[in-house]
Amino acid sequence: MPDQDPIDKLSRFGAGFSSGTGGDMPLSAADVRRRGDQIRRRRTALVAGASALAVAAVAVPIFAVVGGNPKAGENDKVADDPQGALSTNDLLRDDDTEYFPNEKSAFRTVDTYEGDGQATFHPCQQATLASLGATTSFTRTFEYVVQLEAGDTAPPDAAGDGLVETVAEFEDDDDARAAYDTFAGWILDCESRLGDFERVNVVPQARAVALPAGAGDAKIYDLNWGPVEKSVDPYGDASYINETGLVLRGDRIAVVGLTIVGQDYNFLEEDGGTPVNRMVPVAADRLRPGGDTPAQPSETLTEPASTVDPAIADDFPLSAGWPADDGSDVTAEGPNRTLPPLLLNVCDADVEDAPAPQDRLVATWSQPEDYRTRQLSTYASEDQAAAALGAVVSAYRDCPEEPSSPEGYVAHHVAIQSAAGDESWVVGTYSTFDGADAIGIEVIHLIRIGTALLVITGSNEGSAPEPESTFLAAGDQMANEASNVVSELCAFTEPGC
C-alpha cells in the first residue's frame, strides 16, 4: 500500500510546510520582536521595594494574624547561632537565589528578622508560626536585582512581588509535620483570603520536588490573582503569580514564596523547572540540623546522571501473575505502549504525570467488579522516579476526603508506607454514605526500584471497615501477585540484576 507508507506521508507533510503552504504568519516579524521586547522588559519588572512582601501582606485585605506561643520568644533582633540550633544560617543566601536558570544571586537580601515579625510573610498565611508551635523562626525577604540593558528604562514599581523565606523549628517532628500540613491547607484555602481580587486561582495539586535521600519532603503550590495595580499594568492583563515551596525536614520547616507580576510563568523542565523548583533543594540542604556548619555547595545536590538504560523490553512480563484468560468474562489488554497511561484524579484535579517518563508499558485485566492495571514507567534518574511516586502520594495525602457526591457518597483516601522495593506506598480509597461504610474500594500500590516505578491498581466491591489494615493487606496481595514483575525491576538499578 504505497499510499499508506508512513515515511512517505511524513516526508511529504514536512515538505508541505517547508514550501510555505502551511498557513500564514499571524504576526509579522516586527510584531514578534515587539512581543519579545515586552517579555524582556517584564523580566526586569520584578522590582520589589524595600518591604515588598510586607506590602503584599497589606495588599491582601483580610489578614488576621492571631495566636501566640508562650514558648517562643519574639523580637526583632536576630539571635546568635548556637551550635545545632535553628539560625539565620538555615536561610537561603543571596548566592543561592535564582530566577532564570543559572542566574545566581538573582535576588538580594532586604531584611532578616527573628520571630513572626509585624506582618504575615505569605499572602495565604492565617496565623503566626508561633501559634502553630514554632519555638524559633527566622524570615528573610529578598528583592530582585534589576539588570537594565542599554536603552531600557526602569519598569514601574510593582508592590507585592519578590522572594521571601521563613524557616521554623518545632518541639518535635510531629509538630513540624502538622505545621507543614497546615500551611499547605492555608494555601489551598487562599481564595477566601484573596477574595477582593477579580480573579483568583489556586492550583489544588502540589508539585513534588525530588530531594536527595534523607533531605526531607518538599512540594510546591501554584496560585495567581489579579489584576495588579493599574499603575503597573493599565490593561489589566497581568496577575500576581506565586509559587510556594514547602519543605519538611525533621522538626523543621521552610516556606519559600516567590511572587512575580506577569502574564505567564513558563520554565523548561530540562533547565531545572521553575525558580522555586531550583531553590527548594538548596533550602532543604540549608535546613538540616547543625546550621553553624557550612552548607553543602549546591553542586552536590545536582542529580547524578543515571547510567541505567530506561528502555523497557517489549516482552517485559508486566502481566505476569494475573489469572489466565480462560475465555469467559476476563478482558486482558497489553502490556503495550498504546494503552492510555493511568489518569488519577483526586479532589477534582488530575495528578500530574511528572516528571515525564522515559519509557512506559501498561497492562490491564478485568472481570465484572474486578479491575486491575499495572503501569511500569522508567525515569532518567532515581530521584525523578521518586518524585513521580511522591507526586501521587502527596496528591492523595493532601486530599483525605473528597467533596460529597450528589447522591451523598463521600470518598476517603488513605496513604500508607509499605515495605516493597526501594520505596513503596499503598494508597487506598473507600466510601461512606451518611457516615456508614459503603461498598467499593480502590487500592494503588506504588513500588519504586531504581529508576523504575511500578503502579499496580485494583478495585472491587469490598469495603474497608479498618482502612489501614485493609489497604495494606490488599497492597501486599497485589505485590505478591506481581512478584515476578517486581523481581525483574532490578534491570533498572545501577548494579543491575
Added chain:
Amino acid sequence: MEAKEFDEFYSASFRRVTGQVYAMIGDFDEATECVQEAFARAWAHRRKLDNAEYPEAWVRTTAYRIAVSRWRRRKRGERSPDRAVSSSGITAAVDESHVALVAALKQLPEAQRQALVLHHIADLPVQQVAAEVGVPEGTIKARLSRGRAALATLLADETGLAGGGMTHA
C-alpha cells in the same frame, strides 16, 4: 542576533516549525500561537540564541514546552493569564491531506510521535533527535520502529480514527 537577521530567521523557519509542532500536538491554531510565543521568547533571549547551535531546535523545543504547559493548565481548569499572543485572526490553513496523518499521529504515544516528527518531518538525524529529546540513540531507534509500525496500521484504517485534543496523559 540583530533585528534583520531575526526577521529572516522568523520568515524562513516559522511555517516549518509550526508544521512540526502541529504534527506533535495535533492542533494547528495552538501550534501557531505557541510557535509565535516561542519566537518572541527567542528574541527576548537573543543572546542565548546566539550561542545555540541550532536556533530552530531551541524555538521548536520551547514551542512544544509552551504547548504542553498550556495544555496542562487547561486540564487543571486554570484560567490562563497567558493571553499575550492569542490572536482571533488565526485561520487553520491546513492542507486536507494532512488531516488524516495528524489524526493518526495523535493516536500514538507522545514519545513515539515526537521521534517520528523530529526524524521524518524535521528531517533530523537519529543522533540529533536523541540529543534533543535527551534519551539514548537506541531508545529513539526503538521508538521510530514502533511508531512507524503503529502509524502504518493506523493509516491503513483511517476510517477508524477519532478526533480529539492532545493525547498527553
